[in-house]
Amino acid sequence: MRSFPADLARAQQEWGATYRQLAERPGRTELRRRLHLLSVQVFFHPYWQQRRPSPAAWRELRGRG
DSSP states (O other): OOOOOHHHHHHHHHHHHHHHHHHHSTTOHHHHHHHHHHHHHHHTOTHHHHSOOOHHHHHHHHHTO
């Protein structure tokens, strides 16, 4: 199992929770904005600067969310 930085794992968990909330209440602008901000935080996190994520790394990170 890979060791992800705490802030990256937390952003992914928040992304998953926000995504589920948006699925329950579609069209909520504040949730869409939050999801977008979290997506940027996860995708452009400094952790990925040294190594671009493989599909397996994304699955593992998402599994924590």
